[in-house]
Amino acid sequence: MSRPSGSPADRTATDIYRLLFAAYGPQHWWPAQSAFEMMVGAILTQNTAWTNVEKAIANLRAAAALDAQAMLTMDEAGLRELIRPSGFFNQKAARLRLFCAYYLQTGREAGMRTLPDPRASLLALNGIGPETADSILLYALGMPVFVVDAYTRRIFTRLGLLPEGVNYADTQDFFHAQLANSAPLFNEYHALIVQHAKQHCRVKPDCSRCPVSGFCSYRQGKR
DNA sequence: GGCCAGGTGTAAA
């Protein structure tokens, strides 16, 4: 089945990357002062606006609780209050503590990186799914793994490059198959997708000047 | 007032 030449669906993952990079430039992700803070942010941002995560991280920092041992030592109820602005604070407090125990027991970043299967080890933790695991692998451990999020699937489905309802693994394979196996590239690409969604597509879709030719990530529908 | 946000786990169907 052929498509009209030059239609959006003819573009490759690399084409889209170039458009996004030209429009937004380097993103310098992940926004965090340490690898540990990055991993905390990855858990707190699950289905949550980043502005809310920033409040929670600021609370943790002010309480000297942006530290694995501190989170395990303190009362869980106290941790819940510190991260309350990030939403889902009951389950996230439990997930953070579970991750902190894993982090210390494994030997922090160096230990996590040298496990036989770092990804499977993360996924085995309650509360760490594929996106959170891959974010940690890429942005905290520097491993070449493409991070897929809701924006990625929405944008590339609307571009006609991925089928409706595509799952996480198939979306990730799509990028892994087309791009060089490069952590810096995957880092920048995911960050650009999020930047595009935030800056260009949020709330009121105005695609008239969209750098990806009118395909935005706005939900445009009910959950 | 409703929709949306850098998901994940669990329980029905």
Next chain:
DNA sequence: TTTACACATGGC
């Protein structure tokens, strides 16, 4: 195996 729902705050 797929689908539905709970989890919660805050911005627009």
